[in-house]
Amino acid sequence: xxxxxxxxxxxxxxxxxxxxxxxxxxxxxxxxxxxxxxxxxxxxxxxxxxxxxxxxxxxxxxxxxxxxxxxxxxxxxxxxxxxxxxxxxxxxxxxxxxxxxxxxxxxxxxxxxxxxxxxxxxxxxxxxxxxxxxxxxxxxxxxxxxxxxxxxxxxxxxxxxxxxxxxxxxxxxxxxxxxxxxxxxxxxxxxxxxxxxxxxxxxxxxxxxxxxxxxxxxxxxxxxxxxxxxxxxxxxxxxxxxxxxxxxxxxxxxxxxxxxxxxxxxxxxxxxxxxxxxxxxxxxxxxxxxxxxxxxxxxxxxxxxxxxxxxxxxxxxxxxxxxxxxxxxxxxxxxxxxxxxxxxx
Amino acid sequence: xxxxxxxxxxxxxxxxxxxxxxxxxxxxxxxxxxxxxxxxxxxxxxxxxxxxxxxxxxxxxxxxxxxxxxxxxxxxxxxxxxxxxxxxxxxxxxxxxxxxxxxxxxxxxxxxxxxxxxxxxxxxxxxxxxxxxxxxxxxxxxxxxxxxxxxxxxxxxxxxxxxxxxxxxxxxxxxxxxxxxxxxxxxxxxxxxxxxxxxxxxxxxxxxxxxxxxxxxxxxxxxxxxxxxxxxxxxxxxxxxxxxxxxxxxxxxxxxxxxxxxxxxxxxxxxxxxxxxxxxxxxxxxxxxxxxxxxxxxxxxxxxxxxxxxxxxxxxxxxxxxxxxxxxxxxxxxxxxxxxxxxxx
DNA sequence: TTCCCGAGTGTTTGCGATAACACTCATCCC
DNA sequence: GGGATGAGTGTTATCGCAAACACTCGGGAA
Numbered sequence: 001x002x003x004x005x006x007x008x009x010x011x012x013x014x015x016x017x018x019x020x021x022x023x024x025x026x027x028x029x030x031x032x033x034x035x036x037x038x039x040x041x042x043x044x045x046x047x048x049x050x051x052x053x054x055x056x057x058x059x060x061x062x063x064x065x066x067x068x069x070x071x072x073x074x075x076x077x078x079x080x081x082x083x084x085x086x087x088x089x090x091x092x093x094x095x096x097x098x099x100x101x102x103x104x105x106x107x108x109x110x111x112x113x114x115x116x117x118x119x120x121x122x123x124x125x126x127x128x129x130x131x132x133x134x135x136x137x138x139x140x141x142x143x144x145x146x147x148x149x150x151x152x153x154x155x156x157x158x159x160x161x162x163x164x165x166x167x168x169x170x171x172x173x174x175x176x177x178x179x180x181x182x183x184x185x186x187x188x189x190x191x192x193x194x195x196x197x198x199x200x201x202x203x204x205x206x207x208x209x210x211x212x213x214x215x216x217x218x219x220x221x222x223x224x225x226x227x228x229x230x231x232x233x234x235x236x237x238x239x240x241x242x243x244x245x246x247x248x249x250x251x252x253x254x255x256x257x258x259x260x261x262x263x264x265x266x267x268x269x270x271x272x273x274x275x276x277x278x279x280x281x282x283x284x285x286x287x288x289x290x291x292x293x294x295x296x297x298x299x300x301x302x303x304x305x306x307x308x309x310x311x312x313x314x315x316x317x318x319x320x321x322x323x324x325x326x327x328x329x330x331x332x333x334x335x336x337x338x339x340x341x342x343x344x345x
Numbered sequence: 346x347x348x349x350x351x352x353x354x355x356x357x358x359x360x361x362x363x364x365x366x367x368x369x370x371x372x373x374x375x376x377x378x379x380x381x382x383x384x385x386x387x388x389x390x391x392x393x394x395x396x397x398x399x400x401x402x403x404x405x406x407x408x409x410x411x412x413x414x415x416x417x418x419x420x421x422x423x424x425x426x427x428x429x430x431x432x433x434x435x436x437x438x439x440x441x442x443x444x445x446x447x448x449x450x451x452x453x454x455x456x457x458x459x460x461x462x463x464x465x466x467x468x469x470x471x472x473x474x475x476x477x478x479x480x481x482x483x484x485x486x487x488x489x490x491x492x493x494x495x496x497x498x499x500x501x502x503x504x505x506x507x508x509x510x511x512x513x514x515x516x517x518x519x520x521x522x523x524x525x526x527x528x529x530x531x532x533x534x535x536x537x538x539x540x541x542x543x544x545x546x547x548x549x550x551x552x553x554x555x556x557x558x559x560x561x562x563x564x565x566x567x568x569x570x571x572x573x574x575x576x577x578x579x580x581x582x583x584x585x586x587x588x589x590x591x592x593x594x595x596x597x598x599x600x601x602x603x604x605x606x607x608x609x610x611x612x613x614x615x616x617x618x619x620x621x622x623x624x625x626x627x628x629x630x631x632x633x634x635x636x637x638x639x640x641x642x643x644x645x646x647x648x649x650x651x652x653x654x655x656x657x658x659x660x661x662x663x664x665x666x667x668x669x670x671x672x673x674x675x676x677x678x679x680x681x682x683x684x685x686x687x688x689x690x
Numbered sequence: 691t692t693c694c695c696g697a698g699t700g701t702t703t704g705c706g707a708t709a710a711c712a713c714t715c716a717t718c719c720c
Numbered sequence: 721g722g723g724a725t726g727a728g729t730g731t732t733a734t735c736g737c738a739a740a741c742a743c744t745c746g747g748g749a750a
Binding site for chain 3: 027028029030031034041042043046065067068069070071
Binding site: 096 | 405406407408409410412413418420427428429431434435437438441442445450451452453454455469470471472473474475577578579581582603606607609610613632633635636638
């Protein structure tokens with residue numbers, strides 16, 4: 001037993017490795033490896049001895065060594081933008097959950113900007129860490145463009161991407177959700193529906209505009225130019241003040257709940273009652289939506305399902321299975337009190 | 346050159362390794378390694394040749410191999426609970442940002458429950474992935490208890506933990522924030538302040554109760570039993586209906602903005618005007634708080650700073666530097682319109 | 691009896707990088 | 721001129737694990 005030198009800090013406190021376990025159990029390292037990876041190939045008594053030794057030494061396999069030899073890390077990369085927002089955060093959470101249940105863990109790369117370069121860099125940060133696969137949550141057109149320039153053999157899956165990406169895509173059917181919201185408002189007797197949209201170049205925003213527009217056009221209603229916000233309550237409020245000036249305004253479909261919230265306040269400040277004078281429908285169904293004033297009618301996105309499906313798809317890709325190209329999750333209209341019948345013209 | 350066998354899928358598409366770069370540049374692998382890790386030790390011309398080769402082959406170092414030999418992964422683990430909430434999500438985001446700026450990447454482990462076992466398991470999932478350090482965001486008493494049972498030599502830092510944990514702790518000074526909110530309400534002329542607290546055993550909730558109580562006691566005001574919510578708008582609404590029945594109610598301090606939102610609605614439904622009849626102050630300053638009706642006076646928590654500091658502290662611990670034991674970030678009172686002068690008794 | 695087979699285990703090798711040390715010169719000093 | 725010096729580069733060993741292959745049995749078929 002070597003005594004520590006003066007001042008020596010035992011820096012790596014000598015953690016047990018496979019060889020130590022083998023020795024304690026009186027077998028070879030290979031047998032230990034087998035107990036851990038293919039227990040059925042080891043006689044039960046031997047297995048028990050090995051497991052006891054593992055327990056006693058508190059042995060944990062060194063993943064770096066395993067990765068080096070197997071080429072598999074059991075780590076999934078997620079690149080995303082602004083995970084403080086409800087949508088991305090929920091998606092990330094669902095992915096992590098699904099991953100955990102499948103013995104995967106997840107490594108994240110947040111993006112500062114949404115463009116080709118930063119996407120490539122985020123993916124690069126992850127792949128150089130030897131992740132087995134990547135899920136990219138970046139619902140922006142330029143991110144979509146970035147995806148097109150990634151190596152197509154990368155085991156990747158996109159969430160909420162536009163068309164023409166070389167990977168499977170999972171997304172909520174935004175078009176259908178927006179259409180549902182718009183139809184709901186028309187069914188209440190409104191002559192037309194205004195739209196408070198998300199920022200240009202966000203795929204969700206565009207799809208919602210398209211869904212909204214398609215219903216109005218199909219029904220032959222007037223299509224007013226959408227007002228473009230930035231998803232924030234602030235922008236909803238600001239644009240809401242402009243909307244409140246329109247006196248033929250009776251119904252508004254806001255592209256997310258935060259903007260709807262700002263809108264609600266602007267309408268109230270302008271003396272327009274909701275839903276008596278103006279009806280409002282949002283999108284997302286954030287947990288607080290039911291406690292807006294009035295409670296918000298909105299379109300619920302099932303992020304948990306999106307996350308789960310995305311994980312399932314990367315898993316398939318990692319295993320070389322070619323799965324669906326494009327999976328859509330149905331959104332659901334949640335009727336509360338912010339939308340009512342059209343006031344008599 | 347071996348021709349692929351029939352049916353053979355070239356499974357690992359032969360990515361370039363250091364030896365390939367070395368060969369192309371006409372040097373040894375060691376020199377390539379040096380160019381990458383200690384460029385000043387290599388003659389400029391050699392370095393240029395190597396870098397050109399790296400470029401040409403698209404070489405990326407294999408991190409697993411590097412980890413195996415250096416014992417350092419450049420990965421930071423973050424264990425947290427419910428990252429869909431604004432606070433944890435913001436903290437996580439700030440940590441990721443700080444990490445990225447220091448060439449670290451982050452791996453996450455979400456917890457399904459907050460107890461000793463799940464904390465240990467979360468930390469275990471991360472350490473077995475050879476993270477260099479861990480930040481634990483689990484502001485619950487039983488999580489704090491879990492921390493006490495972790496190996497104290499683990500390079501870990503806790504965010505928002507209770508006392509007596511064997512790691513440095515970073516947190517917003519909840520006590521001071523709550524005191525500030527309470528004092529603000531008293532300064533407006535209210536005789537006392539009610540409290541809508543967070544759930545029992547959450548360290549933030551407890552600290553806010555303590556801060557609120559300490560001010561009332563110091564000023565000799567009546568201390569009404571706090572109503573205990575669960576952070577959600579739903580619970581704020583429900584408890585708010587009970588509060589609305591108290592006719593000596595003039596001021597409420599809610600432990601977070603979501604509960605304040607529910608409370609606001611309950612008060613309005615009961616015909617109590619805010620701030621004319623009842624003043625409300627929240628906690629967090631979520632981005633929407635300014636668009637509540639009325640705009641919410643609240644206490645802003647600087648999660649970005651918390652995240653940055655936490656990262657700095659783990660970094661120190663990883664490097665063996667012994668830093669602060671407990672770092673507090675000052676919260677800030679943001680005055681908006683939901684709190685006003687006390688109505689004449 | 692002999693041979694084969696396969697279950698169970700061991701030995702060797704290699705994954706891709708870096709640490710530690712060895713080597714080669716040109717330079718500089720006395 | 722001889723040796724010390726140090727900058728620049730190469731060689732070898734090693735990290736911890738698993739794949740591939742080798743070995744040792746005991747039992748059943750021929």
